[in-house]
Amino acid sequence: SDPQRPSDHVDSAPAPRERNGAGGADVAQPRLGLVGYLRFFWRQLTSMRTALFLLMLLALAAIPGSLVPQxxxxxxxxxxxxxxxxxxxxVLDKLQVFDTYTSVWFSAIYLLLFVSLIGCIVPRTKHHWQALRTRPPKTPVRLGRLAGFQSVPVDATSVGTAANGADVATGLPTVDHAVTRAMAILKRSGYRVERFGDSVTAHRVTPRD
Structure with missing residues (x-):
């Protein structure tokens, strides 16, 4: 070792031992067990990639049914x-090619596809249903910090008389009237709205939510 370097220098540290090699310590891998393997198999089966693969495999498996008589x-x-x-x-009869759509291998493919689609759709349907039922978020305290913040002034001519929601003293629309009108406009546009005091918040659920 270099006497000019401190003992804790990075180049003075001993080289790490090789693992799983000659002279190295073996890494103890955790055992999954039966439940772990079943959970792993279920996750792989219910993935969207597996469902698409089984769908393509089912289309390929149906080809013999159109090439030979059934x-x-x-x-x-x-x-x-x-x-x-x-x-x-x-040979073809033993492979059940003349009974393609009732064969064991064809039935196994579409049964696996059926289970895979159920495992894919049901959890996602629950997630989207919860998103549809979730209340819109509360109105931020400081709207001016939002990127799309806009302020639109309202004059007395756009409201009219007090019967239409205008304040008698100023001729401007009252807060309650403005919030109610905003909620009606947002509802017509397909938003879910929620009123928080003198403000209204809206949220539209998209397919990616």
Whole structure:
């Protein structure tokens, strides 16, 4: 070691030992167990990627049903295919190609797809339903700090008389009238509105929420 360097210098530290190598200590991996493997399998099965893969696989598995005759739709064609291809027929029959849509492998694919779609849709449906029922957020105290903040002045000519919500002394709209009118406009635009005192907040649920 260099005597000019302190003992705690980064270059003076001993090299780390190699793990899982010759002379190194093995890393103890946690055991998942049966429940852990089942949870991992369920997460993989109910992912959107797996659902899309099973959907594509189901489309590919349906191709033999359009290339060879099926017993349920064309039994005479199956008999004719057997006489025309005596060597190939036993192999295809053992693979249930002549009963493609009722075969074990085709049924397994669409059953897995059905379970995968349920696992994908149900949790997301619950999430979107909760988002639809969630109250809009409370109005910020300092609206001027928001990026899209705008202030629109209102004069007396835009309101009219006191019967339309104008203050008798100033001729300007009252706070209650302005908030009520804003809520009506936002509701017509498809927003969910909530009133907090002298302010109104609105929220529109989008597909990404």
């Amino acid at each position: 017993r349920t739709a064309d039994p005479n064609g199956v008999v004719q295919y057997k006489s025309d291809h005596p060597a190939l027929y036993p």
